[in-house]
Amino acid sequence: MSIASHEDAARSAHAAWQKSVAGVLAKSRRVEVADLPADPEHLLDSTTYDAITVSPLYTAFDERPEGPLPGQFPYVRGRDPHRDVNAGWKVCTRHGSTARDAADGDASVLNTQILDSLSNGTSALWLAVGGHGVDPTVLPEALRGVFLELAPLTIDAREDVSAAAASLFSILDSADIDDRAAVDIRLGVSTLTAQLGGTATIEMTEALELVHESIGRAETIRTITVDGTVFHNLGAGDAQELGASIAAGLEYVRSMTNAGVGISDALRQIEFRFAATDDQFQTIAKFRAARTLWARVAQVCGSSEAGDAPQHAVTSEAMMSQRDPWVNMLRTTLASFGAGVGGADSVTVLPFDAALHGGAAGVSKTFAARIARNTQLLLLEEAHLGRVLDPGAGSWYIEDLTAAVAAKAWEFFRTVEASGGFRAAVDDGSLVAAIEKTRAERDSDIAHRLTPLTGVNEFPNLAEAPLTPEQTAQQGSAAVHRYGRAFEALRDRSDAFLAEHDSRPTVLLIPLGSVAEHNVRTTFASNLMASGGIEAVNPGPLTVDGIAAAVDSFQAAVAVVCGTDKRYADEASTAVDAARAAGVSRVLLAGPEKIFAGIEGTSRPDGFLTAKVDAIAVLTELLDTLGAKK
Incomplete structure (x- = not known):
């Protein structure tokens, strides 16, 4: 096969692959294939904090000329061509x-x-x-x-x-x-x-x-x-x-x-x-x-x-x-x-x-x-x-x-x-200002849990032993801005509350319907709460009539209603009323506000928990409500 024929075959295969990508994306986004761009794979691109675009897949069309060998200018492949390969770095x-x-x-x-x-x-x-x-x-x-x-x-x-x-x-x-x-x-x-x-x-x-x-x-x-x-x-x-x-x-x-x-x-x-x-x-x-x-x-x-x-x-x-x-x-x-x-x-x-x-x-x-x-x-x-x-x-x-x-x-x-x-x-502040802008963007992504930190804002272990103030004290240079510090400050407040009250700050989950119906949102709410040091108590599936007993049993000041969109349409408003009537001062709903917008009834939750919320702001407010000192 000639070089030209080989290139034509590669382009044809690439076009076929793009067509398949378009079909999958059109289905997942519920649009027509014709509504997607000619290069639909780039809808999956991501961007780094340096505004560098990272594509989901690279092909031979992205190939660059081979660079010089290690030890040769511009040293992209290493500075030492004679490094002992048995020892490495x-x-x-x-x-x-x-x-x-x-x-x-x-x-x-x-x-x-x-x-x-x-x-x-x-x-x-x-x-x-x-x-x-x-x-x-x-x-x-x-x-x-x-x-x-x-x-x-x-x-x-x-x-x-x-x-x-x-x-x-x-x-x-x-x-x-x-x-x-x-x-x-x-x-x-x-x-x-x-x-x-x-x-x-x-x-x-x-x-x-x-x-x-x-x-x-x-x-x-x-x-x-x-x-x-x-x-x-x-x-x-x-x-x-x-x-x-x-x-x-x-x-x-x-x-x-x-x-x-x-x-x-x-x-x-x-x-x-x-x-x-x-x-x-x-x-x-x-x-x-x-x-x-x-x-x-x-x-x-x-x-x-x-x-x-x-x-x-x-x-x-x-x-x-x-x-x-x-x-x-x-x-x-x-x-x-x-x-x-x-x-x-x-x-x-x-x-x-x-x-x-x-x-x-x-x-x-x-x-x-x-x-x-x-x-x-x-x-x-x-x-x-x-x-x-x-x-x-x-x-x-x-x-x-x-x-x-x-x-x-x-x-x-x-x-x-x-x-x-x-x-x-450095003297005019422009260098630090540019860096601080990037830091603020990263902090926002972490706060909204778009950037996951395992064990911190995702999959936290609330059962781990509390840390002492000495362990969490600032050490060395104050110029180290750790990614998880905002969430960990909330966990510090929870540890202090635990030391004073012998229990964590607690919210009550109100699961509506069967386990299969509420499990996704109770899991989401529990994980979110734990990232701020708040224990989410799940009493199991509740009917509206059983909410008062659950609130009384756990002495809950804050509750989170969890269920499916369909279940919300039937019971969310009455569940909010029941929780408030039982003495809950703040009632939240796991789901977007648009779900509640079409529900009949005058009662509305005090807030909505979704994957897009500013978790730091939400959890800080909840800790304030639950009496965890700053």
Whole structure:
């Protein structure tokens, strides 16, 4: 078959498929096929928070030209063509933070933890040093027995980074190392992004002094970390996180070159840190796109070969939930999968209970750390994800999404540049304002349960043990806007009510008709109530005459009528009257208001519960009514 014939056959098959799609959609939407567009499949498109369109299916018509091999500009397929496929990416573990670390600043205990971690699968270290970690002067003891030429080291020393660097350099100077270039150290200076993250840092002048010192050493040392997780934690979309990070990276390069650093040396002083989420395909595309963006910056700067800055992936803090924290194990598995497949050089999986101050009750730090570490080891050792460089290459969906994320990120980057650069965009508030707009959109989707959070706004476990105020207290930076925080604040109110009254805030369900009739809406109402910490009591099928007894038995102040549309037509009005006559102060109906509009009778519910309601607003009002204190 000729190429032309093959293409004609493909188009014919595609047209036939579109016709079938149109038939299904016309039936489900109760319209005529002729009323649908020529490409009906795009009615199923979805849009990301970066305004990127994601289609339900990709075909050969979406194919893009094959990109360069790994290690070649623009590095979309990875920066290192010689990565050990038996080892894969680096499994990076964080140590030394006093927030939950049993070492609590004790260098010898920390050393034991680090060596144990390295013996059990960790291949890169991330060490908290200074005011929020171990003292810089005890680094020799903390790193005793660690071969820095085998395990890359990143430090987070914030305002104490110069002292930490001096201590590290002293260790290196006295060490017997054959291949000093193999020593890979990141000093973690984040002068430009620290302000947005609410953390302390050093001034650019001091950072530049460290840059000059690092360049003069034989080891591979990168001074600057462009911390994109700061933007993510503020609520940024993926393209916004990348665009802002590239803008910050360019600002660092300008500062370094203005201080006399050569362009290639300046580019090689930078690493990027990005958040990885449980949206695995978005994460894959994000890390691939990030490399192309920075490569383009390096190309424009005249040093394409130095545009392969390493990437450190950290599982998203914002996606982590306090409620049903065990689900976080699944979230971080998907996130590390996406980061690894996307080509991140190192990946840190946060402990599943990281959102809880002090961790989950009864869970040791060593257990949480082991699960986090083993999450990656399973992906590498059992699922063999590291055996292939850029396994997503050639996927029509991934390639298209990578290009779309890169294009949107570059557009955002140019907006930041047009405002005068990164510093100017931060100072005039435009950068944060753009991110806050995205955050508000996401918050609205979560509040309306359009974006599901398992264990939080969907399928909540109301029977789980209450959390203490200490566990739910804000920890670390206040700039981490967790996705589930609004629902979890309602659950906190429920826990406080439980502690005071020995019972949860409760609403009574009024199921009309048989179980088959009311089950869908009683299940919906129970799930909705539980997401706000409210227990929904289901007494079983009720007749209108039995409502008064049920209300009296459960001393209900709020009731939700549940049934079918047909049953509502016959009994909803009288059921509302009966509930009010029995003493219920607020009567709701599970279903849309339009159902009740055609029902005869003057009595109307006080509200209507549907899948489209603002659950946060509804549940807040109910908790107020039920006496749960804020």
